[in-house]
Amino acid sequence: MTVEAKNQGGYWTAGSNPRVIIVPLGISTSPITQVVDKLEESDKPRHCKVFKAMDDCQNDMQKAIYSERQYIWDYSNWSFLYDYFVDLLED
Structure with missing residues (x-):
């Protein structure tokens, strides 16, 4: 995870840039990917992906x-x- 700090109008703000990896447990990736793809970009982290399915x-x-x-x-x-x-x- 990366922590970013920005100076905005004389104030420092900090934020994070999480990396989200979704692991489908016992199901295929398809239904998960469909849900993630429907999300607005503003509603999900910048680094969000669906990994290969796990038994x-x-x-x-x-x-x-x-x-x-x-x-x-x-x-x-x-x-x-x-x-x-x-x-x-x-x-």
């Missing part, structure tokens, strides 16, 4: 994080998600 791993992710205190990709059946999160962070 529905919500229950296992909740268990991994809150019960077992580990990463979802530590489960053998979800190990491929490590690369998904790397791609997400590098995007």
Whole structure:
């Protein structure tokens, strides 16, 4: 995130320029993209995108994080998600 400061009429104002990445969990990107595309530019952050869809791993992710205190990709059946999160962070 970038924080910007501007001098406006002798007063300094600060704002942020957030980067919003929407991850469709268990659904395709299409319905999410349709909703985002309908938003007025003034109603969404400048840097807003829909990332590739993720399999529905919500229950296992909740268990991994809150019960077992580990990463979802530590489960053998979800190990491929490590690369998904790397791609997400590098995007």
